[in-house]
Amino acid sequence: MSEMSKTKTYRVEGAAGASYTVKISRIGDALRVKCDCPAGAYMDPCEHWKSLFTGEDQNYVGLSDEDILEIQGWLDESDLDEALQNLLYFESHEKNMHENLARQKRALRGRVIDVLISEPQA
Ligand SMILES: [Zn+2]
Known part of the structure; x- marks a missing residue:
């Protein structure tokens, strides 16, 4: 049985005119x-390829919807599967935590103002 070896190369064009090249391979x-x-x-995991697995919008060049589906399949039972799933899990929780923290700060800020303006007159 021959070892599966597949590679795809594509570009991601950013809003600021930056263009990055991503090479992704599944070898065994x-x-x-x-x-x-x-x-x-x-060597930090970046949005230019994590987006393939999160569905986040990117301006891909040289990558069809079929290519994306195929690459998503490469994650299954690969050596990055568990680590990437864990990273995406914690990143989504981090985002929720930031949103909840901002919401709580706004709620508290409103109460602090209420306390200040409703302070009893001496
Ligand atoms: Zn990148």
């Missing part, structure tokens, strides 16, 4: 990604 059980953006240079 190994899923490997390389992006030439600043985060990718530090």
Whole structure:
């Protein structure tokens, strides 16, 4: 049985005119990604390929909807599956935490103002 080896290369065009190239490969059980953006240079997982798995909008060039579906399938039972699922899980919770924190700060700020303006006259 030959080891599965597949690679796709595409570009992501950002709003500010920046364009990054992403190369993603599935070789046997190994899923490997390389992006030439600043985060990718530090080998940090970046939005230019995580978006393939979160469905977040990106301006892909050279990547069809069928390609995206195929790459999503590459994650299954790869060596990145559990780690990436965990990362996406905590990132979504982090986003919710930030939203809840901002909401609580706004609620508290309103009460602080209420307390100040309703302070009993001496
Ligand atoms: Zn990137």
